Amino acid sequence: MIQDDTAAESAAERGAELSGGLDPVQLLTDTLTGMAAGFIERLPQIGLAILVLIITAIVSGLIGRAAGAGLEKARLRPALVTLFKNLTGIFVWVAGIAIAIVIVFPSVTPGQMVAALGLGSLAVGFAFKDVFENFLAGILILFRKEMRIGDFIECEDVLGKVESVTIRETHIRQPDGQLVIVPNAMLFTNPVWVRTDRKTRRAELVVGVDYDASLPAAADALNKALESCESISKSEGTEVKCIAFGGSSIDFKLLWWAGSSNKDQRASFDEVAFAVKRELDAADIGIPFPQVTLSQREPMALDTPDNLRKIEEG
Incomplete structure (x- = not known):
């Protein structure tokens, strides 16, 4: 508690009286009386400080609504609009509380308050490092145009649809329906694959045909x-290219473009697989399965009596 010069003199007088052997009850009574007198003397200042806080609340609400209306016209994300409104309110309240403190305690200077805020913010910053890291990452992510609500993304081991982005975390719905809450710092510091950034996405399928098949006919x-x-x-076009001579087949890679969502990709892959089997059957071209060919350096005669006896004996 900060005391003015009058309070300091009263404390000195009470200390002198105590050293002179004053009754403890009388000392307590004098102390409470002095505190009550000091409180009564400060009532006008306290009332003015309360009025300043009331005005601060009104101004904060007005500025927040005005800022929100202006930002909504700029077509920013709702979470980003809420963030700016909250930050505006925080700045107004910090200014209002600082003014109220100066009114109640005139001996406090703005420099002292700034120093106290600096030390406090440093301590809070060390204590809540991860929280502030996610907060700042969330602000930067909200400014991104490449990752929108509804996009299908992949980051590290997380794969799913973005349901919401806040200033601290991002909610991702996985294909199996589970919800994953990801810290924004993870999405900001690691590569993110936005699979639905475009309307279409390339898909591929490798198909093997028999070695005795005509390659032009297969293509x-x-x-x-x-x-x-x-x-x-x-409009994107398709490709069919021979890519390898496999162990039991000649391999072709099929490339095409379909809808970028996982549902569209699965449906397109299914349709292409059925069409490939149908057309290869119509062209009498087989799709071989893996085969192993065994060879021997010297031919083995199986019709000699000794060999027949060995075979019978097992």
């Missing part, structure tokens, strides 16, 4: 399969 059948699929974006 024509695979191209025909892609052309027959309605889920494929015709």
